[in-house]
Amino acid sequence: xxxxxxxxxVAEALxxxxxxxxxxDWAYENRLNRQYSVEGLDELLPxxxxxxxxxxxxxxxxxxxxxxxxxGSGAAAVQATLEQIDWVHRLVxxxxxxxELARSAADVAHARSRGRxxxxxxxxGGHQLNDSPAVLRMYAxxxxxxxxxxxxxxxxxADSATDEAVHDGLSERGKAxxxxxxxxxxxxxxxxxxxxxxxAALDVTSAPVIFSHSSAxxxxxxxxxIPDDVLARLSHNGGVAMITFVPQFVREDxxxxxxxxxxxxxxxxxxADVADHVEHARDVAGMRHIGLGGDFDGTDVFPSGLEGVDGxxxxxxxxxxxxxxxxxxxxxxxxxxxxxxxxxxxxxESGRLTSPPVLTL
Numbered sequence: 001x002x003x004x005x006x007x008x009x010v011a012e013a014l015x016x017x018x019x020x021x022x023x024x025d026w027a028y029e030n031r032l033n034r035q036y037s038v039e040g041l042d043e044l045l046p047x048x049x050x051x052x053x054x055x056x057x058x059x060x061x062x063x064x065x066x067x068x069x070x071x072g073s074g075a076a077a078v079q080a081t082l083e084q085i086d087w088v089h090r091l092v093x094x095x096x097x098x099x100e101l102a103r104s105a106a107d108v109a110h111a112r113s114r115g116r117x118x119x120x121x122x123x124x125g126g127h128q129l130n131d132s133p134a135v136l137r138m139y140a141x142x143x144x145x146x147x148x149x150x151x152x153x154x155x156x157x158a159d160s161a162t163d164e165a166v167h168d169g170l171s172e173r174g175k176a177x178x179x180x181x182x183x184x185x186x187x188x189x190x191x192x193x194x195x196x197x198x199x200a201a202l203d204v205t206s207a208p209v210i211f212s213h214s215s216a217x218x219x220x221x222x223x224x225x226i227p228d229d230v231l232a233r234l235s236h237n238g239g240v241a242m243i244t245f246v247p248q249f250v251r252e253d254x255x256x257x258x259x260x261x262x263x264x265x266x267x268x269x270x271x272a273d274v275a276d277h278v279e280h281a282r283d284v285a286g287m288r289h290i291g292l293g294g295d296f297d298g299t300d301v302f303p304s305g306l307e308g309v310d311g312x313x314x315x316x317x318x319x320x321x322x323x324x325x326x327x328x329x330x331x332x333x334x335x336x337x338x339x340x341x342x343x344x345x346x347x348x349e350s351g352r353l354t355s356p357p358v359l360t361l
Contacts, residue, residue, distance in 0.1 A: 001320065001321055001323075003317070005320075006317040006320040006321050007313075007317060009316075009317075009320040009324075009325070009326050009329065010313050010316040010317050010320055010326075010329065012326035013316060013320075013326040013327070013329035013330045013333060014058040014313070014316075014330075014333060016326060016327065016330035016335070017060070017330040017331075017333050017334045017335040017338070018058050018059060018060025018061065018112065018333065018334055019057060019058050019059045019060055019061075019292065019312045019333050019334055020060060020061040020062075020063075020108070020291065020292075020333065020334030020335075020337045020338055021059060021061070021062050021063065021242075021292055021293060021294055021296075021309075021312075022063050022122070022210060022211075022212035022213055022242035022291060022292065022293030022337065023063055023065050023122065023124075023191070023212040023213035023242070023244070023293040023294070023295050023298070024049060024062050024063070024064055024065060024294065024295070024296050024297060024298070024309070025065050025067060025295065025296070025297040025298035026047065026048075026049040026064060026296070026297045027064050027065065027066060027067070027084045027087045027088055027091075028065065028067050028068075028084065028297070028298075029047050029048075029049070029297040030087060031080075031083070031084065031087070033047075036083065036086075036087050036090075038087070038090050038091050038094040038095075039094070041091070041094075041095065042095060042098070047297055048296035048297045048302070048307065048308045048309060049296050049297050049308065049309050050309075051095065051098050052310075053308050053309045053310035054098075054117055054309050054310075055098075056310040057308075057309045057310040057311060057312045057313065058312055058313055058333075059117055059309060059312070060108070060111075060112050060117060060118065060334060061102065061108045061111070061112075061117065061118035061119075061120060061334065061338075062117060062118070062119060062120065063120045063121065063122045063145070063146065063212060063293075064088050064119060064120070064121055064122070065084075065122055065123075065124045065212075065298070066081055066084035066085050066088065066121050066122065066123050066124070066128075066144065067081075067084065067123070067124040067125070067128075067151075068080040068081055068084070068125075068127075068128060069151070070125050070127040070150075070151040070152055070153045070155075071153075073127045073130060074130050075130060077127055077128050077130060078128065078129070078130050078132075078135055080128075081123060081128045081139070082142075085121060085139075085142050085143075085144070088101075088119055088121060089101065091119070092119055096116075097115075097116070098116060098117060099116055099117050099118075099119050100114065100116040100117070100118055100119065101118075101119050101143060102118035102119055102120050102143075103120070103143050103145065103345075103348065103349075104341065104342070104345040104348065104349070105338045105339075105341045105342035105345055106342075106345070108120075108338060108341070120143075120145050120341075121142075121143050121144040121145060122144065122145060122146040122147070122148065122187075122189065122212055123139055123144050123146070123147050123148065124148045124151055124189075124192070124212075125148055125149075125150055125151035125155075125192070126147065126148075126149050126150055126155045126157065126158055126177070127150075127151065127153070127155055129147075131156060131157070133177070133180055133357060133358075133359035133360060133361070134360075136177075136180065136181070136184075136186070137184060137357070139186075140184050140185070140186055140348065144186065145185075145186060145187055145341070145348065146186060146187035146188070146189045146210060146212060147181060147186055147187075147188065147189060148189040148190075148191055148192050148193075148212065149170075149174070149177075149178075149188065149189065149190065149192070149193050149197060149201065150163075150192050150193050150197070151192055152192070154166055154167070155174075156171070156173070157170065157171045157173040157174035157177060158170050158171070158174045158177075158193060158197050159193065159194040159196060159197045160192060160193060160194060160197075161192055161193055161194045161195075161197075161223040161224055162192070162223055162224065165194055165196060167197075168196055168200070169194065169196035169197040169198075169199060169200030169201075170197055170200040170201060170204070173359075174197075174200070175200070175204045176358050176359050177359065178201050178204045178205055179204065179206075179358045180357060180358040180359045181205075181207075182205055182206045182207045182347070183347065183355060183357070183358055184347065184348065185207075185344045185345065185346070185347030185348025185349070185350075186344075186348065187207070187208070187209065187210050187340065187341075187344060188201055188205055188207070188209045188210070189209070189210050189211065189212045190202075190209050190210070190211050190214075190226075190230075191211045191212045191213050191214045191224070191244075191293070192224065194223075195227050195229075195230060198226070198227075198230045199229075199230065199233075202230070202233050202237055205237070207343070207344050207347070208237055208238035208239040208240070208340045208343055208344070209234075209237060209239040210239055210240050210241075210242060210291075210337070210340060211226055211239075211240070211241045211242055211293070212242055212293045213242060213244040213246070213293035213294070213295040213298070214226050214241065214242070214243070214244055214249070214293070215243050215244050215246075215249045215250055215274075215277040215281075216228075216231070216243075216277045216280040216281050216284075218280060218284075219250075219276060219277055219280055220248075220249055220250055220251055220252045220255065220277075221252055222248060222249050222252070222255050224246075224249050225249055226241055226281070228284050231281055231284040231285040231289075232284055232285065234285040234286070234289040235285060235286045235288075235289055238289075238340065238343065239289060239340060240289050240290065240291045240336050240337050240339075240340050241281050241285055241289060241290055241291070242290075242291040242292055242293030242337065243274065243277050243278050243281055243290065243291070243292055243293065244293050244294060244295045245274055245294045245295060245296075245302055245303055245306045245311075246295050246298070246299050246302075247269040247299075247301055247302065247303055248299075250269050250273050250274055250277060250303065251267060251269050251273055253267045254266070254267045254269050258301075266301070268304065269302075269303040269304065270303055270304050270305065271303055271304070271305045271306055271311075271314055271315050271318045272318060273303060274303055274306065274315060275315060275318045275319055275322065278290060278315075278319065278332065279319075279322070282332075287328060287331060288331060288336055288339070289336065290331070290332050290336060291332060291333075291334070291336050291337040292312065292315075292332065292333065292334075294306070294309070294311075294312075296308065296309050312333070316329050316332075316333065319332070
């Protein structure tokens, strides 16, 4: 297939469904370096994300991570999360021709019909709740559609992939949180959690789960990646593994370099390496259970050709050259993620209002 042929396949795929990315830390980047300003974001920026490159990248919907570090918790974490949510709301208000707030798959379709990028929200860690189900429900009321159960540290009720395990996955309270997330239609995000937590959540959940930004552990043995025995369960659960571009999760040699003193040359990581993870996840989980979660502005290096949010078409072209059809690429780009969103929309719109909470304290 010639480059012109692959470009045509990708154009057809993105016409069927634009990119629906599972995780982007632009809000946190703007917290750290711009004092939460929303000015000048329609210009090319030194960050991984800006409006011109979102447009060039074919992004139609983005889950903006409303994230705070888990080295602190309590009321301060809740306040910082609310500040992140506020930034996304102000972003949309500042650029109404480019962005539209979205809570559902129907909202995404509405934004697309008006030529706008749908802005969805995801909270990256149970520490952001201050162990309060009421805070969880209020995040939902503000439009947050997924909760990552942990970040880097094990929480009082869930084991992280990168910390000591103390709950054998989930405590009984952790299982109750999963049921409450199901009740109110917030997606259970299993990125960052230990394999035992992944399995425990899959045992409990009555709704599809997501991995908002993880890759395949069979190809890169990093604790942040998804083991095959978990990927294999997604076909029954209905969930989606959104493959990330973070180099240390894509290639083991890069991960070893990243954790070293970095005195040796940086190992190259390419679009082809990311495509290998996509294809492995497809082979194990199934074509309907894969998506993309770049984690832009969440790390300091990205694969060659995927340095910013304008890089998605290049990844799709790599897959088209490997024989992927436009329909398959559309599923990966966003249709699979939108299916999961649609399957939980009704609960999100009514669950917290029409049925009693699983957890109240």
